[in-house]
Amino acid sequence: xxxxxxxxxxxxxxxxxxxxxxxxxxxxxxxxxxxxxxxxxxxxxxxxxxxxxxxxxxxxxxxxxxxxxxxxxxxxxxxxxxxxxxxxxxxxxxxxxxxxxxxxxxxxxxxxxxxxxxxxxxxxxxxxxxxxxxx
Amino acid sequence: xxxxxxxxxxxxxxxxxxxxxxxxxxxxxxxxxxxxxxxxxxxxxxxxxxxxxxxxxxxxxxxxxxxxxxxxxxxxxxxxxxxxxxxxxxxxxxxxxxxxxxxxxxxxxxxxxxxxxxxxxxxxxxxxxxxxxxx
Amino acid sequence: xxxxxxxxxxxxxxxxxxxxxxxxxxxxxxxxxxxxxxxxxxxxxxxxxxxxxxxxxxxxxxxxxxxxxxxxxxxxxxxxxxxxxxxxxxxxxxxxxxxxxxxxxxxxxxxxxxxxxxxxxxxxxxxxxxxxxxx
Amino acid sequence: xxxxxxxxxxxxxxxxxxxxxxxxxxxxxxxxxxxxxxxxxxxxxxxxxxxxxxxxxxxxxxxxxxxxxxxxxxxxxxxxxxxxxxxxxxxxxxxxxxxxxxxxxxxxxxxxxxxxxxxxxxxxxxxxxxxxxxx
Numbered sequence: 001x002x003x004x005x006x007x008x009x010x011x012x013x014x015x016x017x018x019x020x021x022x023x024x025x026x027x028x029x030x031x032x033x034x035x036x037x038x039x040x041x042x043x044x045x046x047x048x049x050x051x052x053x054x055x056x057x058x059x060x061x062x063x064x065x066x067x068x069x070x071x072x073x074x075x076x077x078x079x080x081x082x083x084x085x086x087x088x089x090x091x092x093x094x095x096x097x098x099x100x101x102x103x104x105x106x107x108x109x110x111x112x113x114x115x116x117x118x119x120x121x122x123x124x125x126x127x128x129x130x131x132x133x134x135x
Numbered sequence: 136x137x138x139x140x141x142x143x144x145x146x147x148x149x150x151x152x153x154x155x156x157x158x159x160x161x162x163x164x165x166x167x168x169x170x171x172x173x174x175x176x177x178x179x180x181x182x183x184x185x186x187x188x189x190x191x192x193x194x195x196x197x198x199x200x201x202x203x204x205x206x207x208x209x210x211x212x213x214x215x216x217x218x219x220x221x222x223x224x225x226x227x228x229x230x231x232x233x234x235x236x237x238x239x240x241x242x243x244x245x246x247x248x249x250x251x252x253x254x255x256x257x258x259x260x261x262x263x264x265x266x267x268x269x270x
Numbered sequence: 271x272x273x274x275x276x277x278x279x280x281x282x283x284x285x286x287x288x289x290x291x292x293x294x295x296x297x298x299x300x301x302x303x304x305x306x307x308x309x310x311x312x313x314x315x316x317x318x319x320x321x322x323x324x325x326x327x328x329x330x331x332x333x334x335x336x337x338x339x340x341x342x343x344x345x346x347x348x349x350x351x352x353x354x355x356x357x358x359x360x361x362x363x364x365x366x367x368x369x370x371x372x373x374x375x376x377x378x379x380x381x382x383x384x385x386x387x388x389x390x391x392x393x394x395x396x397x398x399x400x401x402x403x404x405x
Numbered sequence: 406x407x408x409x410x411x412x413x414x415x416x417x418x419x420x421x422x423x424x425x426x427x428x429x430x431x432x433x434x435x436x437x438x439x440x441x442x443x444x445x446x447x448x449x450x451x452x453x454x455x456x457x458x459x460x461x462x463x464x465x466x467x468x469x470x471x472x473x474x475x476x477x478x479x480x481x482x483x484x485x486x487x488x489x490x491x492x493x494x495x496x497x498x499x500x501x502x503x504x505x506x507x508x509x510x511x512x513x514x515x516x517x518x519x520x521x522x523x524x525x526x527x528x529x530x531x532x533x534x535x536x537x538x539x540x
Contacts, residue, residue, distance in 0.1 A: 017150035017206045023463040024432035046342040058428040062467035072316040158328040159297035181477040193293040197332035207451040287420035287476045341422045
């Protein structure tokens with residue numbers, strides 16, 4: 001299965017007075033791609049937040065920035081599965097500019113926890129299938 | 136009673152590549168002052184969201200921008216009560232630069248609604264007292 | 271000419287702990303539609319910021335919120351020209367939910383100013399043509 | 406020398422519909438503390454952006470989230486110098502809740518580059534002194 005790709009654009013409010021994408025906003029863009037992936041697999045953040053007994057907080061995030069991005073830059077974000085555990089998964093993201101060159105590599109680690117006690121619980125079969133489609 | 140004043144600073148991520156505070160972020164700063172006011176009167180957003188049967192969404196917002204703000208600018212936000220209704224209130228905000236000159240005037244209209252039906256309900260006596268302290 | 275329409279989705283980071291779209295982020299979404307319009311007419315924020323002697327700050331913004339939006343909500347933003355002056359223009363935005371019902375009406379007033387002195391200057395013919403295409 | 410500490414509060418717009426601080430906004434808070442540190446040492450982002458031949462982009466960021474933060478939570482951010490190189494430095498941040506318990510550990514790597522060519526250049530003596538005051 002191919003990784004999930006998501007096209008986007010660097011919007012003005014994500015840049016800062018240095019004229020470039022603010023470092024924390026690379027994570028905002030990565031999460032935007034993640035939300036698009038989740039939706040593409042038939043899941044919904046809304047439904048999880050409203051109706052499921054669990055939530056999936058991010059417990060680790062990291063990013064390497066190789067080149068600056070500027071307002072109006074057209075980008076493509078690729079989402080990959082880096083690791084699939086019993087109660088957690090790690091996603092990798094490459095943000096590429098319009099020439100296809102990678103400008104940033106990011107990673108997020110997600111853990112399934114109960115809403116009641118914030119305790120780790122196993123990933124559902126549906127989640128595993130969706131995530132394995134990214135391998 | 137004097138209006139509530141709140142000192143702040145223009146942080147980098149609130150600016151954009153035009154080198155100035157992004158227009159929507161004046162509202163972010165005004166709300167920051169509003170949260171400080173609410174806290175100063177012994178209320179808590181956390182407690183309202185967790186435990187009260189109502190919420191207080193903003194139904195109208197407006198801003199006039201008279202001069203640009205830049206990163207690191209020291210500002211003072213003044214919060215005033217502009218109107219107190221049965222189920223709603225209007226707050227006015229002046230954002231002044233370090234010389235005391237107004238650089239933006241903003242307004243937000245808040246309505247008390249039930250969490251269950253999103254229907255208007257009267258302001259509580261405690262809220263009225265807190266708001267009247269701003270007159 | 272029809273107004274410009276822009277499809278989007280309510281992303282998680284634009285919502286807040288009240289479970290709804292944070293009021294200032296309606297402006298973020300409106301500006302996202304505005305940037306898409308500008309790009310669709312062959313202009314570029316990047317090019318204006320880098321190479322033009324002018325910038326186009328927003329001097330007024332207002333919004334009326336009729337119904338809450340939640341994470342994952344599919345929305346359509348319509349951009350209209352409300353007023354075209356010599357040195358300024360006013361845009362109107364309707365944010366509609368997936369049923370087509372308006373949930374927010376917003377407005378932004380933009381003024382063309384020189385980068386050097388922040389003084390008003392006339393809209394360029396190219397800008398006028400682009401804006402009149404929205405009428 | 407003691408590390409730099411910065412008190413803050415979790416503002417509503419930094420939280421999301423899951424009811425907790427959005428993961429990318431821990432970096433926003435860390436950078437807020439960093440800006441306060443820079444200012445406390447007599448430097449200014451504004452002055453660097455306007456007048457210096459260099460800028461200091463972040464080339465790596467990472468965060469570990471140990472416990473969720475909620476709106477109105479009072480926090481303290483501690484900024485430490487983790488590494489001082491010729492052209493770069495690494496800062497570490499601990500975000501602690503009101504009981505002093507660490508809820509997140511973050512790290513940012515900053516590189517001094519020329520504005521003209523985005524090429525690495527040595528840290529200035531003034532920067533080294535400021536950073537060494539954090540050790």
